[in-house]
Amino acid sequence: MHIPDGYLGPATCGVFYAIMLPIWTAASRIVKKTLQVKQVPILAIGAAFSFVIMMFNVPIPCGTTGHAVGGVLVAILLGPWAACIAITVALVIQALLFGDGGITAIGANCFNMAFVLPFVGYYVYKAIGFNAPADSNRRVLAAGIAGYIGINVAAVFAGTEFGLQPMLHHTAAGQALYCPYGLNVAVPAMAGEHLLVFGWVEAIVTALVVKYLQKQAPDYLQAKEA
Amino acid sequence: MKITTKLWIGLAVLVVLSPLGLIIPDHFKAGSAWGEWGGDEMQKLIGYVPQGLEKLSSLWNAPMPDYAFKGWEEKGLPQLSLAYVISAILGILFVVLAVILIGRMLVKKGG
Numbered sequence: 001m002h003i004p005d006g007y008l009g010p011a012t013c014g015v016f017y018a019i020m021l022p023i024w025t026a027a028s029r030i031v032k033k034t035l036q037v038k039q040v041p042i043l044a045i046g047a048a049f050s051f052v053i054m055m056f057n058v059p060i061p062c063g064t065t066g067h068a069v070g071g072v073l074v075a076i077l078l079g080p081w082a083a084c085i086a087i088t089v090a091l092v093i094q095a096l097l098f099g100d101g102g103i104t105a106i107g108a109n110c111f112n113m114a115f116v117l118p119f120v121g122y123y124v125y126k127a128i129g130f131n132a133p134a135d136s137n138r139r140v141l142a143a144g145i146a147g148y149i150g151i152n153v154a155a156v157f158a159g160t161e162f163g164l165q166p167m168l169h170h171t172a173a174g175q176a177l178y179c180p181y182g183l184n185v186a187v188p189a190m191a192g193e194h195l196l197v198f199g200w201v202e203a204i205v206t207a208l209v210v211k212y213l214q215k216q217a218p219d220y221l222q223a224k225e226a
Numbered sequence: 227m228k229i230t231t232k233l234w235i236g237l238a239v240l241v242v243l244s245p246l247g248l249i250i251p252d253h254f255k256a257g258s259a260w261g262e263w264g265g266d267e268m269q270k271l272i273g274y275v276p277q278g279l280e281k282l283s284s285l286w287n288a289p290m291p292d293y294a295f296k297g298w299e300e301k302g303l304p305q306l307s308l309a310y311v312i313s314a315i316l317g318i319l320f321v322v323l324a325v326i327l328i329g330r331m332l333v334k335k336g337g
Contacts, residue, residue, distance in 0.1 A: 004262050006282035032332040040329035045233045047325045048318040052240045055293065055314055056247035059256030066259055067247070089324045093317055099288030162261050169278060177278035179261065180268075189260050217229035 001066070001158045001190070002054075002094065003109055005102030007179040008161060009169040016107030016161075023084065023115055030081040039078060042220070046074035047086035051093065053205060054100075060197045068202040069113050072121030072150040073209050076143055077220055083118035084110075108161050112154045121150025121206075134221040140211045147206030148199045152191065155198075159183075159190030241314045245307035248293075252303060290316070 008016075035043065053070040060066065075083035088110050094100040101109045129142035163183030166176045179186065213220050258267060265275045265283065290296070293313035294306055301309075 002259070002262060004283065005285045006276075006279035007261060009278065028332060035329070035333050037329075037333050040326065040333060041230050042233075043329060044322045044325040045230065045237065047321045048237055049233075049240075051317050051321045052237060052244060052314050055244045055310070055317075056240075057251045057256075057259070058247075059251040059254040063255070063257050064260050065251045065256045085328060086325065089321055089328070093320045093324065095286075095288075097288060097290055097317060097320065098293050098313060099286065099291040100293070102282070103286045104282060158261075171277070175274060176272075176276045178276055178282075179279075180272050180276055181261075186261070193260060213229075216232065220229070 001069070001109070001113060001155060002091075002101030003105040003158060003161065004099075005104050007102070007165065008105055008108055009165055009178045010104075011168060012161060012164065013104040013107060016105075016111050018107070020107045020110050020115070023111075024088065027081045027084045027088075031085055034079070035082055039082075043074075043078055043082055043086055046070075046078060046083070047089045050074060050087050051090040054090070054094070056201075058197060058201055060193055062193075064193065066193055066198040068147075068198060068205050069117055069151055069154070070202070070205060071113060071117045072125070072147040072202065073143070073206045075118035075122040075150075076125050076146065076206070076210065077213075080118045080122040083122070084114050087114035087118060108158075112158045112161075116157050117150045117154040120153045121146040124149050134218050135214045139214065139221065140207050143210035144203040144207035148203040151202040152194045152199050155190040155194035156187060159187035162186035162190070237318065241311060241318065244314045245310045248306060248310050249303060293317075 050070040054067050057065040057067050069087070071083055071087045074086050091101060091109050091114060092106060095103055095106055125142045125146035128145055129139045132138040132142070160183065162179045162181060163186035165179035166182045169177040171177065210221065258264070263271065265280060268275050268279065290313055294309040298305060298309055
């Protein structure tokens with residue numbers, strides 16, 4: 001889901017930077033108010049976890065690969081605003097150091113993976129886990145479903161961003177200038193592979209770690225989120 | 227053992243296992259992720275390289291492109307796996323440093 005440079009036109013890139021700016025500002029303001037000093041190591045671990053889990057590429061039959069993001073887990077542990085910051089850090093390092101995701105697309109990639117994914121995941125988790133005790137199986141199930149839905153909604157956004165490009169930018173002869181695939185191809189491709197494979201990876205990773213924390217550190221599941 | 231210590235150990239295990247994210251796709255001959263093709267792959271897919279894509283795709287020269295060292299594109303899987311692990315370590319190092327810096331700026335002292 002890391003959109004590279006050259007797949008989105010300048011307008012789309014600009015719009016998503018413009019959308020992310022106030023989100024990043026709000027995230028900083030909210031995290032400043034709520035995050036405690038002792039939570040910073042967990043935030044660092046969460047960001048590092050998201051970074052490294054994205055290196056686990058999973059192949060699927062049609063010759064392509066994808067991966068989990070781990071962002072819903074960070075949102076469950078620290079709240080969606082702190083998760084937004086953690087995943088943004090991971091995505092920026094990936095783009096700058098490893099060329100994974102474009103520089104011009106940092107706004108769009110952060111919108112999909114550092115905003116849509118943790119927020120959708122967080123509220124799904126809250127809705128399903130509502131009032132369930134911290135050590136209940138319903139929390140584990142909620143975490144899995146939250147991971148699955150979070151990454152899939154993010155994938156649909158990414159597919160839509162890809163798919164709008166041929167409409168927005170093409171030569172007089174009809175050749176695409178950026179991503180050549182329209183909504184009819186990009187959205188089903190992105191949604192399909194995440195519904196079938198990568199969504200399950202995100203679900204299993206999220207549920208397993210929540211299950212582990214229930215045993216090892218239940219207070220992290222009850223902690224007040226940022 | 228503190229839970230944070232256990233989680234750091236968990237991360238270290240993931241770092242060691244990370245080459246699986248390289249080796250398994252290679253085994254199944256999987257190509258790039260959808261929408262992350264290079265110019266050559268695009269040429270094969272649609273018969274041309276979109277002009278804007280060609281221009282912008284070389285905009286940024288990452289120091290370790292694709293989690294490998296520059297010029298290692300033709301190296302075998304063992305070397306690429308080593309580079310992958312080193313990338314994971316460096317990446318985590320930078321991510322953790324960045325979060326600690328941001329934490330310093332944001333979090334109130336003694337909170």
